[in-house]
Amino acid sequence: MNTIIKHIKIVACITVLCSSCNTIDYDDTNDNPNGPTDAVTSQLLTNALSSIPDIVVDETPILYMQHITEGQYPGSSRYSGLTYSYDSWYTGPLQDLNEIIAINSNPEIAEDYAIYGANANQIATAKTIRAYFLQYMTDRWGALPWSEAFMGIENPQPKFDTQESLYDFMFAEIEDVLSLIDHSASGPSGDILFDGDMDRWEAFANNLKMTMALRISHVNPSLAKTKFEEAVASGLLVTSNDDNIEYHYGTDDASDSPWMDNFRTREDYILSRTMVESLRENLDPRLFEYAAPARDSVSTVTNFPDAIDAGYVGAPNGNVNGNVPSYSFINNEIIYTPDYPSPIYTAAQIKFAMAEAAVNGWDVGGGDAATLYEEAVTASMEYWGVATEDITEYIAAHPYGGIEDIAYEKWVALYLNGPEAWAEWRRLDAPALVPSSYANDPRIPVRHAYDASIADNNAANYADMISFQGPDNLHTRLWWDIH
The missing domain is CATH 1.25.40.390 (Serine Threonine Protein Phosphatase 5, Tetratricopeptide repeat)
Incomplete structure (x- = not known):
């Protein structure tokens, strides 16, 4: 009799467990109940801007x-x-800014995100600060993965873009920014730098443009002159401590x-x-x-x-x-x-x-x-x-x-x-x-070398980079450093 009762209990437990499994939905097991379920572009912008102190x-x-x-x-x-790693820039602020740009450029969802500021102004702000970060990075390392970066498993071994091409990209981005800014519309939420003031963002973009122009003045004086004079003509350069x-x-x-x-x-x-x-x-x-x-x-x-x-x-x-x-x-x-x-x-x-x-x-x-x-x-x-x-x-x-x-x-x-x-x-x-x-080496560095993992994990593109930029050490001059 005891054996029969035991078997009945086991069958009952199995029945309860199976019944429970059929009614429980585990889809949200890994969801944070206190966190947002969708991207919040204001938070992404704040997080990206908080990386500025790492530069200044x-x-x-x-x-x-x-x-x-x-x-x-x-x-x-x-x-x-x-050697120095650039990974945290790609996985942190740059990725946040890419997401802001992608969301506000998507006609299917952009309208939903206008609550965080006019879509065009969100894009313009993100592109401006992304160019600022990129200039810091390329002036530090030189060539960088960019045109093939941010592709995840689709392309885990991106090529290195030359510093010249990166500067061309940044100039194009700034021109796009200046055409996008809408002073009649709301600025971005989460803007801890200018509190959504698009006049200040336009000034930032022009001062960045001028700085980039002067940086390339020895290697491409004609482009430098054009871009510098455009920035001056904007009337938005910082000429007063106020x-x-x-x-x-x-x-x-x-x-x-x-x-x-x-x-x-x-x-x-x-x-x-x-x-x-x-x-x-x-x-x-x-x-x-x-x-x-x-x-x-x-x-x-x-x-x-x-x-x-x-x-x-x-x-x-x-x-x-x-x-x-x-x-x-x-x-x-x-x-x-x-x-x-x-x-x-x-x-x-x-x-x-x-x-x-x-x-x-x-x-x-x-x-x-x-x-x-x-x-x-x-x-x-x-x-x-x-x-x-x-x-x-x-x-x-x-x-x-x-x-x-x-x-x-x-x-x-x-x-x-x-x-x-x-x-x-x-x-x-x-x-x-x-x-x-x-x-040990009494020479002031003129660039930073890439993290050692790059040579191991992206060998072919690393070798190609060396072929056009030079040895990956602290003393290879960058593209604009020719004077």
Whole structure:
């Protein structure tokens, strides 16, 4: 009897289980009940824009450019990084922007997404910032997978597009952006940069266009001239500090400045001796705005009246500078203010570009190289809070004398804007920076090499890239770097 009862129980359990399986729907097992089921383009845009600090506070090129150096753990200031991966850009912000463009370009669903801003303006915004990211990437690595990228398993081994073709693509994108922007319609939601202000996005696009044009001025001067003059004619270039394009941070840990994060628990970065002594030698009042006095030492050399510069001490580039309080830190306001903004395009940067364009004989809308040079220096010093009389005195002592002066002053004005300072230094081959004597290979890098996995996983296209670009190392010059 016990055996019969056992068998009955087993059959009953099996019946219940089978019945349950027939009624349960497992289709949404992996769905997050608290997350969106469809793409939300406003969130995609916010996420993409939050990658801008990775560019404007990219410490590696800042160290290359000897604005700052490292304390007791020198790495990038010794050029120790040999390969760098671009994967996170493709799988992160670029993919977000591609999705925004694809959704708003799809006539079957675009209307549904207009709640996040006019479709054309969403596309224009995404294309603008995508071009900005792409310029940063190609000016860092050179050739990149692009025309065959983002295809997933359909093409896991994309070819590398030349840097020249990437610049052609970016120029075409910006022209498309400028034709798409609709000032009468709503801007994109999720825009943490300009809060949907399409006038500002049009200005961003034109300043990016001008920057790209100048970058290729040595290798394709005719195209550079055309694009530069178009940007000038737009009337939207940043020529006043009131119009500077900056990235503004929040005050919470999730959105505060990377500089504050860098100094929250450690003190790894100190002023480079190159920068400090350049400013001291030229009696440049920006010394007192860029840096804080050293806590534990004074300089053996002083140039300013009453030795007011004695407390400003730079460290040797790439040395193990273990006693960091003996050196000057970055201005306290920058590293200890959570929402201190980072510049993207400034009046000084644009005025120096216009001064160089005037040297080239391009139409800059008025003003010669000397005048624009003075306006650029003035804009830089005013941005940093230098007194008017000190600006006048400095310019009188350092009048415009040629492209070398533009290159030097641009290097100073781009303080802490590492990618842009690095690119312009490579393009102009000035000012003369002495590589760190502590580096195994005492040459300042002129590009970054690809992650080692590329050669293994995309061998044929990697070999083809080397055939037209050159060896994959830190010292192969990029397409536009020919001067």
